[in-house]
Amino acid sequence: GLGLSGRLFVLTVLFVTVSEVLIYVPSIANFRNAWLSDRLTMADAASLVLTESTSADIPREIQNDLLKAVGAIGIAVKTGTVSRLIATVEMPPEVDSVVDLRQMHPVGDIGEAFATLAAPSARILRVIGSSRTGATLELVISDRALRAAMLSYSVNIIWLSLLISVITAGLLYFTINRLFVRPMRRLTDNMVAFSGAPDDAGRVIAPSGRSDEIGVAEEHLAAMQEALQGTLREQRHLADLGLAVSKINHDLRNMLAAAQLFSDRLGSLPDENVQRFAPKLIA
Helix, strand or coil: CCCHHHHHHHHHHHHHHHHHHHHHHHHHHHHHHHHHHHHHHHHHHHHHHHHCCCCCCCCHHHHHHHHHHHCCCEEEEEECCEEEEEEECCCCCCCCEEEECCCCCHHHHHHHHHHHHHCCCCCEEEEEEECCCCCEEEEEEECHHHHHHHHHHHHHHHHHHHHHHHHHHHHHHHHHHHHHHHHHHHHHHHHHHHHHCCCCHHHCCCCCCCCCHHHHHHHHHHHHHHHHHHHHHHHHHHHHHHHHHHHHHHHHHHHHHHHHHHHHHHHCCCCHHHHHHHHHHHC
């Protein structure tokens, strides 16, 4: 399977991607509100000019040009209780959703943003905002252009998120691999090598001199390995001493056995001189 380095890289990419997704959710709602606010600003600038006109009816050609420039279906201005229709198509469609940009609705804005992205067909929005004159500006608009802009923004965010994820994961991988994974692998390799030949003094780890936890682990591991080698040397010396004592004991037993046989042989000889001196010699 993957080692620590591979797991670190995969987890870093995963966590950064999750973070980007969490950032994308409110940002797409903010993009939607900003796009609608821009359309309200364009409609407000045009309505300021048209409302100064003394004529009650605005020519159809001017209305069509205004609606085409804003990308709207209808524009109305409400001052107090008086509402004036600035421009509209001849047959306004039914409104599917109302968006009030005068108030903040974080959760609702996020839901509406994803509803716009997921809608298979056009939805008509009634956008309400404040004019620079203090009046209330209303804009009826289709969400198809908004959806296209949101999809383009989402694609850009996805590519940017992937790029940020890879760069961040690469930097974290390089840094953490150099600071932690490689020293830990060095500790692991040394312990495996030392366990294969614990009496080899050349396999005792050399501390790197780091002052962090890994440096402390290296120093304690080196101390334990040296202590273990000292214990093994003592045990080997004791084993050699025990072998020497056993050999001496064996040789002494052989000598005593030979003397016992010789003394028994002397006691059985019939010579008078031997019989007289044998007890003293054996004693």
